[in-house]
Amino acid sequence: xxxxxxxxxxxxxxxxxxxxxxxxxxxxxxxxxxxxxxxxxxxxxxxxxxxxxxxxxxxxxxxxxxxxxxxxxxxxxxxxxxxxxxxxxxxxxxxxxxxxxxxxxxxxxxxxxxxxxxxxxxxxxxxxxxxxxxxxxxxxxxxxxxxxxxxxxxxxxxxxxxxxxxxxxxxxxxxxxxxxxxxxxxxxxxxxxxxxxxxxxxxxxxxxxxxxxxxxxxxxxxxxxxxxxxxxxxxxxxxxxxxxxxxxxxxxxxxxxxxxxxxxxxxxxxxxxxxxxxxxxxxxxxxxxxxxx
Amino acid sequence: xxxxxxxxxxxxxxxxxxxxxxxxxxxxxxxxxxxxxxxxxxxxxxxxxxxxxxxxxxxxxxxxxxxxxxxxxxxxxxxxxxxxxxxxxxxxxxxxxxxxxxxxxxxxxxxxxxxxxxxxxxxxxxxxxxxxxxxxxxxxxxxxxxxxxxxxxxxxxxxxxxxxxxxxxxxxxxxxxxxxxxxxxxxxxxxxxxxxxxxxxxxxxxxxxxxxxxxxxxxxxxxxxxxxxxxxxxxxxxxxxxxxxxxxxxxxxxxxxxxxxxxxxxxxxxxxxxxxxxxxxxxxxxxxxxxxxxxxx
Numbered sequence: 001x002x003x004x005x006x007x008x009x010x011x012x013x014x015x016x017x018x019x020x021x022x023x024x025x026x027x028x029x030x031x032x033x034x035x036x037x038x039x040x041x042x043x044x045x046x047x048x049x050x051x052x053x054x055x056x057x058x059x060x061x062x063x064x065x066x067x068x069x070x071x072x073x074x075x076x077x078x079x080x081x082x083x084x085x086x087x088x089x090x091x092x093x094x095x096x097x098x099x100x101x102x103x104x105x106x107x108x109x110x111x112x113x114x115x116x117x118x119x120x121x122x123x124x125x126x127x128x129x130x131x132x133x134x135x136x137x138x139x140x141x142x143x144x145x146x147x148x149x150x151x152x153x154x155x156x157x158x159x160x161x162x163x164x165x166x167x168x169x170x171x172x173x174x175x176x177x178x179x180x181x182x183x184x185x186x187x188x189x190x191x192x193x194x195x196x197x198x199x200x201x202x203x204x205x206x207x208x209x210x211x212x213x214x215x216x217x218x219x220x221x222x223x224x225x226x227x228x229x230x231x232x233x234x235x236x237x238x239x240x241x242x243x244x245x246x247x248x249x250x251x252x253x254x255x256x257x258x259x260x261x262x263x264x265x266x267x268x269x270x271x272x273x274x275x276x277x278x279x280x281x282x283x284x285x286x287x288x289x290x291x292x293x
Numbered sequence: 294x295x296x297x298x299x300x301x302x303x304x305x306x307x308x309x310x311x312x313x314x315x316x317x318x319x320x321x322x323x324x325x326x327x328x329x330x331x332x333x334x335x336x337x338x339x340x341x342x343x344x345x346x347x348x349x350x351x352x353x354x355x356x357x358x359x360x361x362x363x364x365x366x367x368x369x370x371x372x373x374x375x376x377x378x379x380x381x382x383x384x385x386x387x388x389x390x391x392x393x394x395x396x397x398x399x400x401x402x403x404x405x406x407x408x409x410x411x412x413x414x415x416x417x418x419x420x421x422x423x424x425x426x427x428x429x430x431x432x433x434x435x436x437x438x439x440x441x442x443x444x445x446x447x448x449x450x451x452x453x454x455x456x457x458x459x460x461x462x463x464x465x466x467x468x469x470x471x472x473x474x475x476x477x478x479x480x481x482x483x484x485x486x487x488x489x490x491x492x493x494x495x496x497x498x499x500x501x502x503x504x505x506x507x508x509x510x511x512x513x514x515x516x517x518x519x520x521x522x523x524x525x526x527x528x529x530x531x532x533x534x535x536x537x538x539x540x541x542x543x544x545x546x547x548x549x550x551x552x553x554x555x556x557x558x559x560x561x562x563x564x565x566x567x568x569x570x571x572x573x574x575x576x577x578x579x580x581x582x583x584x585x586x587x588x589x590x
Contacts, residue, residue, distance in 0.1 A: 006411065012489045013410025020403040021418055023459050028425040031436035038435065092332050098325035108576050109333045112340065115568040115579075117518035119536045120561040123543055124343045127554050132355040134342070166339070169332060171583070178584045198321075227429060230520040234540065249431055256435055257525060269432040276429060 038266035045260040057267040067268070069243050070251040071275070073157060077232075077247055078225035078279075081161040086214075086221055089169045093176035094206075110170035118167075118230030125163045126150070126235060150235065153244035160235050160245060164228060172217060179213025180206070215288050219280055226276055229253065248272050343565075347558035354554050368559035372542060378563060380531055381538035385517060387450055388534060392457040392516040393509050399459040401505065404467030405497050409479060419468070426461045430521070438525050452526045453534065457516055463508050466585045470504045471497060507582030510575050517568055539564040 003011070042053045061067050092110070096103065113121060128135050129150045139147035146152040149159035183206065191201050207214075229249040238254060239246025252272065256265035346354060347368050349361040356362075372378065406412075407419050437456060446452030474497065482492050498505070523534040533541060539560050546553045546560070572579065 009410055010412035013406045013412035013415065016402045016406035016410065016493075017412075017415075017418055020399050020422065020459050020464065023399070024422055024425050024461070027437075027456060027458075028428055028433065031433040031440070032428060034436035034439070035432050038439075088332075092329060095325040095328045098321055099329060104576075106329050106333045108572065110329075110336050111572060111576065111579070112336055112569060115514060115572045116565050117520065117536050117568075119518075119520055119540055120343075120565045121339075123557055123561050124339045127346065127558065128339060128342060130552070130554070132554070134357050137357055166335070170336070174580060174583055198317075227431065229431075230536070233520075252431055253521070256438075262435055262439070266435055269429075269435065273429055273432050 035266050035269055038262055039270055041263045043261075043263035043266075045262055053263070057264045058271075061264060061267055061271070066243060066246070067251070070239075070246050070248050073243075073245065074226055074247045074249075074275075077157055077161055077228075078222050080158055081164055081225045082218065082221040084161065085165045085168055085172055086218055088165065089172035090176050090214075092169060092173040093180060094202075096173065096177060097180060107170070107174070110173065112170070113167040114171045116167070118164075118228075119234050121163060121167050122231045122234030125159075125166075129159055151241060153241045156236065156241060156245045160232060161225075163235065164225070164231050167231070168221075168224075172221065175217045175220075176210075176213060179210050179217075182213075183209045211288075215284070218287060219283055222279060222283060223276060226272075226279070248275070343558045343561055346555055347562045349555050351553065351555055368555040369563070372546075372556050372559045372563065376538065376542045376545075376560075377531065378538070381533050381535050384450075384453075384532060385535040388453045388457075388523075389513050389516045391450065391454045393512050395454075395458040396460055396463050396512045397505055397509055400463030400508065401467045401471075401498060401501060402493065403459070403464045404469075404471050405493055407464070407468045408471040409474075409476070422461050422464050430456075434522060434525060437522070441526055446526070448527055448529045448532045453523055453532075456522055457512070457519075460508075460512065463512070466504055466508065467501060469585075470501045474500055503581070504585065507578045507585060510571070510578045511582040513571070514568060514579075535564050 039057055040052060040054055041050055042056070043050050096107070099106075127133055129148070130136065131148060135149065136147045139149075146155070149155040187205050187209070188201060191205055196204070226247075227249060228247070232245060232247050232250050233253070236245035236250065238258075239250055248268070249272070252265050252268045255261050255268060341359060345359055345361055348364040348366070350363055350365050350367065353361055353363070403422070407415060433456075441447055441452045441455065446455065478496065479492055482496055487495070518536060519534070520536045520540075523537045524540075527533055527537060530538075530541065542560050543557050546556045
C-alpha cells in the first residue's frame with residue numbers, strides 16, 4: 001500500500017509523540033485521579049483493610065487544629081519569604097544595571113546557592129544558628145533574650161525563611177535582569193531628553209514595563225515558598241518547636257510516611273493544590289496591571 | 294538678541310548641572326558596587342563557614358574564627374570511611390545520567406513532532422503536555438509511591454528515575470527552538486532520500502544543541518539536588534542518592550556523637566562540590582536555561 005505524503009507525515013508525527021504522551025498520561029493524569037480516589041478511602045499502608053469512607057478524611061482534617069496551624073504556617077512563611085526575596089533581588093538586579101567591571105564574576109557568585117541543594121544550605125545554617133554559631137553569639141552580645149532562633153517558636157519559621165531568601169537572591173535577580181534587559185532603550189533615551197529625573201524614570205518607565213515580569217516572578221516565588229520541603233524538613237525535622245515550623249508539605253509527608261495514613265494525606269494534597277490555586281488567583285487579581293506602551 | 298551676561302550665566306549653570314550629574318553618577322556607582330559586593334560577600338560567607346568548619350578539629354568549632362588554627366582532614370576521613378559516599382555518588386550519577394539522556398531524547402522528539410509534523414490533535418497534545426506543569430508534585434507523590442510499591446520499584450534505579458524521564462518544560466523550549474528551523478531544510482533532506490529518524494538525528498539535533506545543553510544542565514541540577522522523591526522511594530542505605538545519604542549521615546552524627554559539626558560540614562562539602570564546580574564551567578548555559586524556561590530544573 002502506498003501512503004500519501006501527508007498521511008506519512010502524520011504517521012511519523014504520531015510515532016514521535018506517542019511515548020511522551022503515554023508517559024505524561026501515566027505519570028500525571030492517572031496519579032491525579034488516584035489522589036482523588038485515595039482521599040475518600042480509609043487507606044493506611046500498615047493495614048490490609050481498605051474501604052470507602054466518603055468525606056470522613058476531609059472532615060477529620062478540617063477539625064484538626066494542627067492542620068490549620070500548618071496552613072497558617074505555610075501562609076506566614078510565604079508572606080515573609082516571597083516579598084523579602086523579591087525586594088532584595090529586584091534591588092540587586094536594578095543595581096547590577098549600573099555596574100560593568102566584575103559583573104560576570106559577581107553574578108556567578110550570587111548564583112552559587114542556586115546550585116546548592118536545600119539539604120546542604122539547611123545544614124550550613126543549622127550550624128550558623130546553633131548554640132555555638134556566629135549568629136547566636138552576635139545576638140547574645142546585642143542582649144537578645146532568646147538568641148537561638150531555631151529553638152524559639154516565635155522565631156524558628158522566620159529563621160528558616162531567611163535561609164531560603166538568602167538561597168534564591170541570585171536566581172530571582174537573574175529573572176528580573178532578563179525582564180529589565182527586555183525594556184527598549186528608546187524609552188529611557190526619550191525620558192532623558194525630556195529631562196526626567198532617575199526616580200521619575202524608575203516610576204514611570206521601569207516599573208510599568210517590568211510589570212509582566214513582576215507578576216510572573218512573584219507567582220513563582222509564592223508558589224515555591226508554599227511548596228518548600230527540603231529546607232524546612234532539614235531545619236525543622238518534625239515541625240518543632242511546638243509545631244511552629246510545621247508547613248503543609250511537611251505535614252503531608254509526616255501524615256503519609258510516619259503515620260502511614262495515605263487516605264488523609266491524599267485529602268491534604270488536594271486541599272494543598274486548591275490552596276495554591278486560590279493564592280495564585282488572588283495574586284493575579286492584586287498585581288496584574290494593564291501595560292500601555 | 295542674547296546678551297553676554299545671560300550667555301555666561303547659561304554656561305556657568307550648565308557647568309554646575311554637569312558637575313551635579315557627575316557627582317550623582319559617582320554616588321550611584323559607589324552605592325551600586327557597595328550593594329552588589331555586600332550581597333556577593335553574604336552569599337560567600339556561609340560557604341566559607343562550611344569549608345572552614347569542615348577542616349577544624351572538634352575542639353575548635355566553638356571558636357568564631359574563620360580560619361582553623363590546626364586544620365585537619367580528619368572529618369573528611371571519618372565521614373568517607375564511616376558511610377558509603379562512593380556508592381551514593383555512583384547512585385546519584387546513574388540516576389542523573391539516565392534522567393538527562395531520557396529528557397534530552399524524548400523532549401526533542403516530542404518538540405520536533407509538535408513543531409514540524411501535521412497530525413490530528415497536535416495542538417491538543419501540546420496543551421495537554423503543558424498543562425501538567427500546573428499539577429504540584431506533592432499531589433502526585435503518594436500515588437507514585439503506591440505505584441512504585443506495587444510494581445516492585447522501591448529501592449531501584451528505575452523507581453528513582455521514573456518521575457524524571459521527560460519534562461514538560463523541556464518539550465516546550467525544544468518545540469519553540471525547532472519552530473525556528475526552516476521547513477525547506479527538512480524538505481530538502483527528504484528529497485535527498487534521508488529517512489525520518491535520520492533527519493531527526495542528523496539535522497534537528499545538531500541545530501538545537503544550544504537549548505539541549507541548557508536543558509541538560511538544568512535537568513542534571515534538578516536531579517542531583519532532588520530530595521523528596523528519593524527520600525520516599527528508597528529505604529536501603531546502599532540505594533541512597535547523595536541528598537538522602539547526606540541527611541542520613543548527618544542525623545547519625547547529630548544524634549549519636551553529640552552534634553559533631555565538623556563531620557557534618559565535611560559531609561555537606563562532599564555533597565555540594567560537584568554542582569559548585571559545574572556552576573563555574575557552565576554558568577553560561579545555566580543562565581540561558583533559566584531565561585528560556587523561567588523555572589528551576
